[in-house]
Amino acid sequence: GENVEQHPSTLSVQEGDSAVIKCTYSDSASNYFPWYKQELGKRPQLIIDIRSNVGEKKDQRIAVTLNKTAKHFSLHITETQPEDSAVYFCAASTPGNTPLVFGKGTRLSVIA
Amino acid sequence: GAVVSQHPSRVICKSGTSVKIECRSLDFQATTMFWYRQFPKQSLMLMATSNEGSKATYEQGVEKDKFLINHASLTLSTLTVTSAHPEDSSFYICSTSPHNEQFFGPGTRLTVL
Numbered sequence: 001g002e003n004v005e006q007h008p009s010t011l012s013v014q015e016g017d018s019a020v021i022k023c024t025y026s027d028s029a030s031n032y033f034p035w036y037k038q039e040l041g042k043r044p045q046l047i048i049d050i051r052s053n054v055g056e057k058k059d060q061r062i063a064v065t066l067n068k069t070a071k072h073f074s075l076h077i078t079e080t081q082p083e084d085s086a087v088y089f090c091a092a093s094t095p096g097n098t099p100l101v102f103g104k105g106t107r108l109s110v111i112a
Numbered sequence: 113g114a115v116v117s118q119h120p121s122r123v124i125c126k127s128g129t130s131v132k133i134e135c136r137s138l139d140f141q142a143t144t145m146f147w148y149r150q151f152p153k154q155s156l157m158l159m160a161t162s163n164e165g166s167k168a169t170y171e172q173g174v175e176k177d178k179f180l181i182n183h184a185s186l187t188l189s190t191l192t193v194t195s196a197h198p199e200d201s202s203f204y205i206c207s208t209s210p211h212n213e214q215f216f217g218p219g220t221r222l223t224v225l
Binding site for chain 1: 144146154155209210212213214217
């Protein structure tokens, strides 16, 4: 089955700097790659996603890139702000009504 | 997107009791719902896939007789944690997946004393 690896597990950046989180996946049939932000005690919130027919997607300060050949995808947050501090999860799923397989998460701390 | 509710949001129970968690799809007919579990400072792990009108599919290592799943209608799936023990204390989240994108319920924080 699918295996998703996520790095780093923790990341500290200065406010205004960029943050990059990387994930790899194992199942070449996976075609949907969302990123979630989770605050303590709350459900994961989708912040951006990408499908396998696209190589890059951007939404304001957040961007995701996908390399299908290498089976890895990355989250880029620019101009980080203290409110970006949270745990971020990448995930992958195959076509159809299938569950997500999550990475282990990255705890991002943005230092003011 | 789909709206998913979950009840209760928080429950504290004594060891040995059973707890039922409800997951409702409010605006989408969900033939399939997913149940995840998240221990503190860990990731979400799929427990089981709930299928309307048929038996649930459990992931390896998840006891089907302990975590009873019922999906009797297109809008409701329930997870019952039977004979709960402290090690079952966790955050339980359901989701449904129309068009590949997943929509999560708000989660249930279970604490077993």
